[in-house]
Amino acid sequence: MTPRRLRAALLSLGLALAACQRVPVAAVAARDAAVEPDRPFARLYAADAGDGRFSEPEWRRIRRMSPVPPLEPDPTNRVADDPAAARLGYALFHDAALSVDGTVACAGCHDPARAFSDGLPRAVARGRVGRRNTPSLWWAATHRWQLWDGAADSLWAQPVMAWEHPSEHGLSRDELARRLTARHGEALRAVFGADPGDDALAVIARAGKCLAAYLRTITPRSPSAFDRWVAGAPAAMEPAAVRGLQLFLRVGCVRCHSGALFSDGDFHAVRFPDDPAVGPDHGRLEGSERARAHPLRAQSAYSDEREAMFPPNPTSPEDDGRFLTPSLRGVALTAPYGHAGTLPTLESVIDLYAAGGTPAGDPRAQGVRDVFAEPFVLRGSDRADLVAFLRALTPGTQP
Ligand code: HEC
Ligand code: HEC
Structure with missing residues (x-):
């Protein structure tokens, strides 16, 4: 089932359950609309009770986002931990x-x-x-x-x-x-x-x-403000960052920037602009072929465990303009952003997502926008709140 269908099914299930409990369907729909009128992803969560700020399903997701688990062994490299x-x-x-x-x-x-x-x-x-x-x-x-x-x-x-x-x-x-x-x-x-x-x-x-x-040894040792907040220090994240986390979940950033590393490890087209000086960058469309041809690929004779990894999938046309979802831990230190570095600030990244990426047909971005990267409306302090949350993912950025 596609995520869209799943959402539709969950919604109608929710409405049906609400009907059984004799809550008027119209009232449920009105409540959902009042919660997040232009954030369809939010409705997945809206029904469950939580602590007022986050629903129970949201808490379950948040707990998967921290702490960062220890590194997994790398069987392709026998000196990985030497x-x-x-x-x-x-x-x-x-x-x-x-x-x-x-x-x-x-x-x-x-x-x-x-x-x-x-x-x-x-x-x-x-x-x-x-x-x-x-x-x-x-x-x-x-x-x-x-x-x-x-x-x-x-x-x-x-x-x-x-x-x-x-x-x-x-x-x-x-x-x-x-x-x-x-x-x-x-x-x-x-x-x-x-x-x-x-x-x-x-x-x-x-x-x-x-x-x-x-x-393997360079990952930061100190926890970020977000990690301390999840571990039970409510003052570790400023209120703006907590609101930013709500948005991060509700506008759907978390669909790709998921888990403790804020990355699903997969490739998506979010239509960040290329740099005209470089020309079109087709991303995964070329990367997959290069990985398959790489002389030191994980399945080559130079690997210490050739069977440990599956080879990359053959390229498909949908790979055009797809790039790896980057981790957002440390993102406060890594401006400018995107594969071509064309987005100078976190604010500019958020404005681009809200607009649904570089418009279709604009030659500065390749491929078709991922269904998970739906546009959304920024209200009031939303942009600043999202930035505050992203900054809270970098150790040393908040008291
Ligand atoms: C469909 C999957 C997807 C969704 C949804 C998504 N991202 Fe991304 N994100 C990516 C990919 C892929 C890139 C790299 C794009 C590129 O460079 O062309 C990226 C890049 C970024 C970057 C730049 C990181 C860097 O090091 O350059 C930031 C910041 C970011 N995303 C934040 C967000 C926020 C905030 C949201 C929600 C508003 C969001 N993302 C929603 C997949 C996604
Ligand atoms: C001229 C600047 C430059 C130098 C020198 C350089 N890198 Fe990089 N590194 C980059 C760029 C740019 C990328 C992204 C390239 C791409 O995606 O095509 C990158 C990507 C990487 C990545 C992938 C990270 C990820 O998240 O995908 C690793 C690992 C890396 N470099 C390690 C090294 C090592 C080890 C060396 C020295 C042998 C090195 N780099 C030298 C600029 C550099």
């Missing part, structure tokens, strides 16, 4: 000598002070501007897919793309393997044993697995 591998990963992350002119390190774009993003619309290295916005790496270790379009299906496959990318580190595969062995050979042997011979990809996969081990 501290020596993570230490080497840290060194690799900061090593600018692993770039064509000695100026580019991962940390140059993924700045720890900005939740490992860079504050730029699109990434810049060696004077070149790339195609996409640099995402936070805080929760990258929890993702099934890496990159805005999911073009890598493991955390250890992703670094080779940055190392080889002409607008990032810009190294050829052989040169990269040579430098890795020359600069980090001893540490690599200490973690993995003897060198893998002249298979460049095997050397790169080992280095990628160490980077992945490091990235």
Whole structure:
């Protein structure tokens, strides 16, 4: 059953039950309309009793949003939780000598002070501007897919793309393997044993697995205001943020930004604008094919458990303009927003959602808007409340 049908069915069931209890149907409909006249998703929740601010079903959802559970093991990477591998990963992350002119390190774009993003619309290295916005790496270790379009299906496959990318580190595969062995050979042997011979990809996969081990250690330790609020500290979130959480649930943000990471791990077209300087970005339409062809994909010979993951689905035309739902934890630190960094502020993101995304037919956005991203009306303090809630998801933004 589609969510729309499910909602219709639940609504009519609710109305039927109300009729049995001799509550006039018109009264129920009037109450729902009074609660949220232009927020159809809210009606799913409206019927159940709660604490006045949130219904019982809303509370059940909220409790799934915090705390963040511990990382799951990664069977494709046997050194995923090896501290020596993570230490080497840290060194690799900061090593600018692993770039064509000695100026580019991962940390140059993924700045720890900005939740490992860079504050730029699109990434810049060696004077070149790339195609996409640099995402936070805080929760990258929890993702099934890496990159805005999911073009890598493991955390250890992703670094080779940055190392080889002409607008990032810009190294050829052989040169990269040579430098890795020359600069980090001893540490690599200490973690993995003897060198893998002249298979460049095997050397790169080992280095990628160490980077992945490091990235597994960088998730923030301190809880956000929202986490403290869910754990039972009512003063941790200001009233505006609590109202923002209500809206987040009722206008349907939570349909995609769900669970403790505020991401369903899936791809959706919400029609954020591309950057005209880059041209159309078709997102998942291309990412799925790239992931299937990636030499270090989770099912390649370089994986430590090839059967652990299903391969990506073949591309379908509906994938056009779909991007991975990003986590919203840390979002206060990662402006500007969207795959092309075209939305400067959280306010501008919310205005775009309220409008239902870039209009159909506008060439600056690809694909057909997802049915979950319905437009909605912003009233009074709604925009500020939603922003207050989004900010409460970043540690250190509220008292
Ligand atoms: C020039 C800036 C730049 C450099 C240098 C760089 N990155 Fe990135 N990183 C990006 C951008 C931009 C993206 C998103 C690219 C895309 O989706 O196509 C990204 C995406 C990622 C992701 C995926 C995160 C997610 O949530 O999908 C990981 C992991 C990552 N980078 C790790 C690294 C590592 C490790 C290095 C060093 C080997 C590195 N990056 C070097 C800019 C950079
Ligand atoms: C249909 C699924 C879906 C719904 C509903 C949805 N989002 Fe998103 N969200 C996404 C996707 C996909 C992206 C990435 C889009 C892109 O870059 O093109 C995104 C991006 C964002 C970003 C930018 C994050 C970043 O790091 O750049 C913010 C903030 C955000 N959403 C907040 C919200 C809010 C607030 C709502 C409710 C008003 C909402 N989202 C509703 C799927 C969704």
